[in-house]
Amino acid sequence: MELFDDSIVPEHARERKQAARAFAADEISPVAADYHASGDYPWDVLEAAMDEGFVAQEISEEYGGEGYDLYQLLATAEEFFRADAGIALTLQLAGFGCEMIERYGSESQKEAYLRPIAANDQISGLAVSEPQTGSDLAGMSTEATKVDGGYRLNGEKYWVGNAVEADWLTLYAKTGDREDRYSNFSIFIVDTDREGYHAEHVPEKIGMRASKQGHIVLDDCFVPEEALIGTEGGGFYMLTEFFNKGRVIVGGHGLGLAAAAIEEAEAFVHEREAFGRTVDEFQAVQHTLADMRLQFESARALTWRACRKVVEGENPGYWAALAKTHATEAAIFCAEQGMQLHGGRSIFADRRISRVYRDVRIPAIYEGANEIQRNLIYRHRP
Template identity: 70%
Template sequence: MNLLDDSIIPERAHGVKEEAREFAREHIEPNAHEYYQSGEYPWEILEAGQEAGLVAQDIPEEWGGRGLDLAQMLALTEEFYRADAGIALTLQLASFGCEMTYEYGSDEQCEEYVRPVAEGEQISGLAVSEPETGSDLAGMQTTAEKDGDEWVINGEKYWIGNGVEADWLTVYARTGDDDDNRYGNHSMFIVPTDAEGYEAEHIPEKIAMRASKQAHITFDDCRIPEENMIGYEGAGFMMLAEFFNHGRVIVSGHGLGLAAAAIEEAWEFTHEREEFGRTINQFQAVQHGLADMLTEFESARTLAWRACEKVENGNNAGYWAAMTKTKATETAVEVSEQGMQFHGGRSILEERRISRVYRDARIPVIYEGANEVQRNLIYRQA
């Protein structure tokens, strides 16, 4: 079955989707189980993705990328995450944070930092979350203080993709302390990972998305030049809010890819496994379960592509982004859990794809803003 068909997506995204599908079949699917078991960073697959022009290609053409738009990136994302979420996350995090620089930064910053990422010579990352603060962007405590012609950064960041592997990060830090303007107290900075005072270590073994690496970062009087601020002082929250609207549409693609993988596995298994002298898909209860899985998936996918159009057009973007992120990621959890149930005892075998999908599906409901926070956004902006 082809759940991720082209009929619902804009024609301009068809070519990229086909490229992503072929790449996933050749490079991601065959290696997914191996990298899940080893927990190693998939450098070879990342390099293949860079050579294929499928990594960091939302970066505009003027800075070395293909300038893929939101619809094209969503189409690509569906295919990558259907093949394996851990490897897919590594491929997408390779340019994480670049958006802030090419949208709000200077030409000099784009030339020095963004172009090497687009050309596959470097990888980046985005450092926002902290050990005690996840979804409260206005509550982040890592500070950046001006000292002459430098900024001095102190604090910690947690769950940071590529914190160890990246060449540079976009770092969200507190530069003000105005209680009357809590959304204007933070700024964005480019921080090379070889800067003195920057220390990062991998977070210990995870149960899911093991091919993607996250880090705990410590800034101890980490000094960077004043020109490494992106945009202007106090604009960090605004930048992130816009960035997350696009990001949450992409995360809905994470959920759709995982949900499609779970349904594929459940469909194949129920049509092959026999109980009481017949394949279990012949039982009405199983048929109803599969029907529910398909219905929820199609509902989530329709919403995702509607939200993609709304966000691209700037039409109540925060509302649609929060809604599609919530629906798609929770659909992935629901259908993967049902898939586990259909697999019975075999579902807990590590070698089974459904067990990997089930574990991976638990992660996107948390990142890019936990779904409880998304519901707050949906209500407030309705």
């Protein structure tokens, strides 16, 4: 059974998809259960992914990267998240935020920060959410106060991938108090060894345990003027554009998880016997599997269509929100139905379906909770 056929994938992205599938089979799947159980950071898988060019894939060749486009990133996400969501997220977040530097940063910023990531000498992260504020990008309270030679950062950030592990972060902070609340934020590059930067891991999560998120406290953390990316006050608009692409990739997260749930359910019901026949022979089970396929196939078609719309700049906020919402909720549906089909065995911690069930709740929240996505869908509808 192959759920991820290539017919929907643009031809130029198919080779990358096959490479991602092979890497996932060789490097991710065999260790996924162990890393989920231990909650350790998968440094060895990350290093292997670096060697194969799967980290910070979007950095252009001009700065030493692979220069892959959104189609290729989505194709990779499907395969990696089917193998394991926690490890897959670690691989994605190791270069998080680089795209904003490449698009809006100065030449010196690109040379200083993109090249080490592309060369696999450093890893990055993105700090946006706060302990009391998640999806409200215009409601963040971390402040960057202008001082001689730069800015002083004060506040907290939460749910930051690689807050502890990263060499530097792109960080979103308030720099103004204008009537237009969307023009009050800027994005800075913050080296994690700066005085006043304090980070620790958040408490253990139920899912995606191989990916590490942190809590950052900024206490008069000074950054120089050249740490500002683009123009002061432009951070909200940079971030929303960045998230349009990111939400398409999160659609790929959902598709990978949905595929994993379907694979586990199909395998189980064809092997399990009850009342003198295999479970898949019962019509109720067949209908459940059919519903899982309906959700998966419709979400996959929408996500790949949305990918094209975002690439071509056709109402990208609308299509990105559609893809992220439908794909992540299809994943939740498939995981829940897969658990039900497994019966009592679904609650065993070492079952893959149990791991998928725990992982699957998270993509519906990050990069803007799905309730926020519905707001965007309504506001931007054609």
